[in-house]
Amino acid sequence: MSGHSKWNNIKRKKEAADGAKAKVFTRIGREISVCVKEGGPDPASNSKLKDLISKAKANNVPNDNIDRIIKKAAGEGDKNNYETMVYEGYGPGGVAVIVECLTDNKNRTAGDVRHYFDKFGGNMGTTGCVSFMFTRKGIIILENEGCDEDKLMEDCFEAGADDFNVDGESIEVSTDPNSVYAISDKLREMGYSVISAEDSMVPSTYTTLSDEEQIRHMNLLLEALDDNDDVQQVYHNWDMPQEDSED
The missing domain is CATH 3.30.70.980 (YebC, transcriptional regulation domain)
Known part of the structure; x- marks a missing residue:
């Protein structure tokens, strides 16, 4: 598990460097904007947009912000091409x-x-x-609210996760990168507090x-x-x- 804890340390440092939530919101917003222009504003027919909406929610982006970004990207007024x-x-x-x-x-x-x-x-x-030197993985960080590890293991595997590691106040869950946001949604529905979820490159x-x-x-x-x-x-x-x- 040492690799997991090292990655968790790196992730914590990166999150600290990210600083203000506004910066995180801006970056996810840019991803959503590009996705809407490429595949349309309807998450029912744009699966990538559906994943990005889940990513935004996992990173605590308000629903109003998400809706505003989608509407702007779908309109003719947004001329940015990324x-x-x-x-x-x-x-x-x-x-x-x-x-x-x-x-x-x-x-x-x-x-x-x-x-x-x-x-x-x-x-x-x-x-x-x-x-x-890196492997693409999905990484979900949950709040450690004193949950039973046997129950946690059962829930993680039922949701489709590959592995998990309990590290102090947080729980790191690793997944297939293509399923990270769907699994994050499932864990949230099970009652877990999701701090963040992302498609990552793990060394x-x-x-x-x-x-x-x-x-x-x-x-x-x-x-x-x-x-x-x-x-x-x-x-x-x-x-x-x-x-x-x-x-």
Whole structure:
């Protein structure tokens, strides 16, 4: 289970770096906007939109916000045209980094991401240079409300999850990435409090940094990427020191 707890630490750090809920809302809103333009505003006929609505709810986006984004994207007034771009590279000390973006100007975004890698002691590579070190999984975080682990295991497997790990005040549930939001909905219906649910890239190996300057630069790289409006998700395999992974 050590890999699970390391991933949970990384996820907690990333969530802390995300900061204000408004930033999370904006990123999910951009995903919904693109999805509506590609497949229409009806979740009954647009299965990806249905999943994104579940994702938004799992991340506590208000229903009014979701409805407003869908209506705006379906109307003629929204002229934004975003495309998905994925960049891979190495941070300080060889930490593997994947950056997922939605952008209306891929030249600008590529230049920004490359600049961050260069500035903080890393280098942006080619497609596939680090993604082989990650496995795509669905990750659901539940509140640990003192539930019985036998009952939890029964409920998780009944909902379709692959595995779970109890870690202090939270429970991490891993799933097939294509089913994460449906399983999140089922667990919520069973009475569990869902903190977040996402389709994630989980590292198979981890890199430890011992040099203080590399640690500082790695934190600055993650902060710079997080502050860029085009960046949707950042995945990495840095095995963070415990004191750096606390909320």
